[in-house]
Every structure is written in structure tokens, then in C-alpha cells.
Amino acid sequence: MAPKPPVLIWFRDDLRLSDHPALDAAATTGAPVICLYVFDEKSPAVRPLGGAARWWLAQSLRALQASLARIGGSLLLRSGPATGTITELVRETRTSTVFFNDIAQVPHRAVADEIARTLGALDVRCRSFPGDLVAPPSAIRSKDDHGLRVFTPFWRRLQALGDPQRPLPPPRSLAPGPHLAGDPLESWQLEPSHPDWAGGLRESWRPGEAPAQARLKAFLADGIAGYCDDRDRPDREGTSRLSPHLRIGEISPRQIWHAARFVAADQPGLAHDVDKFLSELGWREFCRHLLFDVPDLAERGLQPRFEDFPWRRDDKALQAWQRGQTGYPIVDAGMRELWHSGVMHNRVRMVAASFLVKHLLIDWREGERWFWDTLVDADAGNNPANWQWVAGCGADAAPYFRIFNPVLQGDKFDPHGTYVRRWVPELARLPDKLIHRPWMATPLELAAAGVDLGKTYPSPIVDHKGARERALAAYAKVRSA
Numbered sequence: 001m002a003p004k005p006p007v008l009i010w011f012r013d014d015l016r017l018s019d020h021p022a023l024d025a026a027a028t029t030g031a032p033v034i035c036l037y038v039f040d041e042k043s044p045a046v047r048p049l050g051g052a053a054r055w056w057l058a059q060s061l062r063a064l065q066a067s068l069a070r071i072g073g074s075l076l077l078r079s080g081p082a083t084g085t086i087t088e089l090v091r092e093t094r095t096s097t098v099f100f101n102d103i104a105q106v107p108h109r110a111v112a113d114e115i116a117r118t119l120g121a122l123d124v125r126c127r128s129f130p131g132d133l134v135a136p137p138s139a140i141r142s143k144d145d146h147g148l149r150v151f152t153p154f155w156r157r158l159q160a161l162g163d164p165q166r167p168l169p170p171p172r173s174l175a176p177g178p179h180l181a182g183d184p185l186e187s188w189q190l191e192p193s194h195p196d197w198a199g200g201l202r203e204s205w206r207p208g209e210a211p212a213q214a215r216l217k218a219f220l221a222d223g224i225a226g227y228c229d230d231r232d233r234p235d236r237e238g239t240s241r242l243s244p245h246l247r248i249g250e251i252s253p254r255q256i257w258h259a260a261r262f263v264a265a266d267q268p269g270l271a272h273d274v275d276k277f278l279s280e281l282g283w284r285e286f287c288r289h290l291l292f293d294v295p296d297l298a299e300r301g302l303q304p305r306f307e308d309f310p311w312r313r314d315d316k317a318l319q320a321w322q323r324g325q326t327g328y329p330i331v332d333a334g335m336r337e338l339w340h341s342g343v344m345h346n347r348v349r350m351v352a353a354s355f356l357v358k359h360l361l362i363d364w365r366e367g368e369r370w371f372w373d374t375l376v377d378a379d380a381g382n383n384p385a386n387w388q389w390v391a392g393c394g395a396d397a398a399p400y401f402r403i404f405n406p407v408l409q410g411d412k413f414d415p416h417g418t419y420v421r422r423w424v425p426e427l428a429r430l431p432d433k434l435i436h437r438p439w440m441a442t443p444l445e446l447a448a449a450g451v452d453l454g455k456t457y458p459s460p461i462v463d464h465k466g467a468r469e470r471a472l473a474a475y476a477k478v479r480s481a
């Protein structure tokens, strides 16, 4: 009997073995399986990954290589435009079938469509499977066939669809494919070396499917109780920290959904916290569905009246913000947390983003780009959608007059300054009442805390009241446009 031709699995932002429908389908055929990852910075519309996400990708690919090896497979690495790379490999190996999971975001979707067309012309079977979302964008449309722009009705519709399909187990074994020459991972230079700035990332994270599952389990066992309140507290470990794992698909939203529902069924007292947690996953869906309709979400404000918004160009202020040197402790703590660990607490992301666009009147796209480069969870949907939300130009956006007061936000969500003391150690010895407003301290109080304002820590780069009035005036112009 002639040997079965191999099946090619194209891994993308789904670097896992479990709940991977394309891999599951390939394993079921019994044919040899070629697992491929294409590092593609060449296809049109590809947005090159930022530095922190590149670091994560390298760790995640290593983890996937090791997991595949345990079940008899291997991961082939190639680089180049995905369509050409895959077509060439199909010819080289006489593959008759290509499977992959749908990723409902640019450029994945466009590239996948192109591959399907090209392989169709070669008579190669090409099939995609749902795996990246709780529900596909086609399932939640308005009467005139576009995605919903307001979260609450979106979330209602998503819940009304019922629980998503149960997650699939990982394949027990794979029939190995032919031996093929691929790129050494190191040749992609995903990790920084001169200088090696990734020490904080290594210290903070363990990428990979197994750590992602362990994190989910630990969060649902110990962290979910009190999520509704604790999720807003940067001084507590109150959230799941699953975002970078989700971003690259080391864990699927269906796995999270079902595991969380199980906890709520088992411990009804936690139902409220579980619902809130799942609604956050709902925001991820909302952002991805939005991106499906608006592929240039990172470039174009959803509300056209913002096109002429009077953004200021101020490189000095932008740099102070990026480096955590604005003189507002909660903002600076967030920006330094980001630089060190590749994430920032959600509440602080809102405050720091609002500070950039409203206090400094700097274009939200500048902030989005900085986050894109420095976040390990930098996400093509979540990042621009949230920036637009903060700036007021997005879907279901924050009202223009909501201008976070960084001092009051600090008082409310970091009442003892624990978060600020961790990330802005030069202020650590200030008492709680001054930790979010060091400029209000007397010379004696500053001296006692070892703070020399303007030298060891900056004075505020803008005055809150004046900046607020300037922002309101700028937003009023847009409102009346």
C-alpha cells in the first residue's frame, strides 16, 4: 500500500497542543503530520511584532517544540511570506492537505484566504477550523451586517449563543512527517542580546502551554474569589495574568470559559466573580470582532470627527511618559512595570493611557505603538481598541469628559502606595498620604523620605487642573464638529 501523503499543520497564534482543532483533525487522519510555523514579516499588512512579543514568541516556540517531540512530532521553522513558504513546502513534500485554525485578525485572515486560493488551484485540500474565539464574527452581526459597536448588547448576544464547544484534548501521538530542513530558531534573532534587556521578562514569566494551564488552574483555585473588586487593585494579585498566553494561543478562550463555568457550577458562591471574569474574556472577543470589521484599527479612529483632533507633538513629554518620569507616581509606576515585566495592570493602563492622550494631548497612536513594542500581550485587537476607548474615538468609548485624576486614582486603587513603592522605589519612604502627591510634601517630609523633588524624582510635567481644562477645550472642538 502506498504511504499516506503528509498533512501539513500551519501553526500561527495557536501555539498549543490541546484544543487545537486543526492538529486534532490531522492526528485523526493517521497520516504523517508536518507541523510548521512561518515567521512572516513580509506578507502585505503584516505588522512586525514588538520587542517584548518577539521575546515571548521565541520561548513559546521552544515550548511547543518540546511538547510536539513528546508525542512523536516536531516543529519545522521557516521564514518568509506565508503563502510562498507554504506552497513551496507543499510541493517539496507532496502534501495533499493543509489544516490550520482560523485567526480572526489581520493579517492572519488575509494571508489564510490567499493560501486557500493558491492551494485550491494546486488541488491541495485546505481547511480551517474555529479555535481562536468563543464565537466567530459571523455569529454576532447587526441587521445591516456589521459587528456590534457597543459592548453590552454584544456580550448579551455572545452569552445567548450558549457555551462554546467543549475544548479538545491534545493528541496522544502524531505520525512523524518526513525530515525537512528548517531555520534554527536563533537565526530569527527574536531575543535581545546587545543589550539583553529581557531580564525582567525572564524573571516575570514562564511562556508555554503547560505554564498557561497551570496559571489558569491556580487562578481559578485561589484568585477568582473577590475578582470583582480585586481586579481593579494594582496593589493586589487580583487578575489571572493570562493575557500573554492568550495572545499567542498557548491557551484557548474555550478552555478558560469551560474551566471557569465548572468552578461556578461547583461553587455557586463564586458565580458573580466568574461572570465578571468571563465578561473580560468577552471584551477580548469584542475587540477581535471589531478588528475583523476594521482591519486598520491601530491607524484609524472609529469616529471620523476625531480626524482633525488638535493633538500636540511633544517629544520631550512623550519620552518622559515612556520612561516613567512624568512626576505622577501611579503613571510612572505603570510605565516602569511595563518596561520591566512586559505588562501593566489594567487599571493603570487606563490611567497611564488617559494621561498621555488627555493630560499631554499626545495622539493615542503614539501610545498604542509604545505598548505594541513593550507589551508581551501586545494584541492587534485589544491594544488599539482599548487605546481608542480611552481616547474617546473608539467603539463604546469612554466619554470625552472622563479625565482620570492620577492622584485620586492612586488614592482609590493603591491606597497604601504598595504598587507605587514597588515600581518607584525612590518614593518608597513617603507616608501613604503623600505617596501619590509628593509635590504636596513639606521640605521636611521630603527630606525625611530621602526625596529631592526635581532631582531624585521629577516634579509633575503638567499641572493636573490646567491640563484637564486644556483637554476639555480640545475635546469640545471635536464634540461640536
Ligand code: FAD
Pocket (backbone or CB within 6 Å): 231, 239, 240, 241, 242, 243, 244, 246, 247, 277, 280, 281, 282, 283, 284, 285, 287, 344, 345, 346, 347, 349, 350, 353, 371, 375, 377, 378, 379, 380, 382, 383, 384, 386, 387, 390
Ligand atoms: P484578567 O482580568 O484576568 O482578564 C482575563 C482576560 O480578559 C485577559 O487576559 C484579556 O484577554 C481579557 N481582557 C481583560 N480586560 C480586557 C480589556 N479591557 N480589553 C480586552 N480584553 C480584556 N490586553 C491585551 O491582551 N493586549 C493588549 O495589547 C492590551 N492593550 C491595552 C491597552 C490599553 C490602553 C488598555 C486600557 C488595556 C489594554 N489591554 C490589553 C486590556 C487589559 O489591560 C489586559 O487584557 C489585562 O490587563 C490583562 O491582564 P489579565 O490577563 O490578568 O486580565
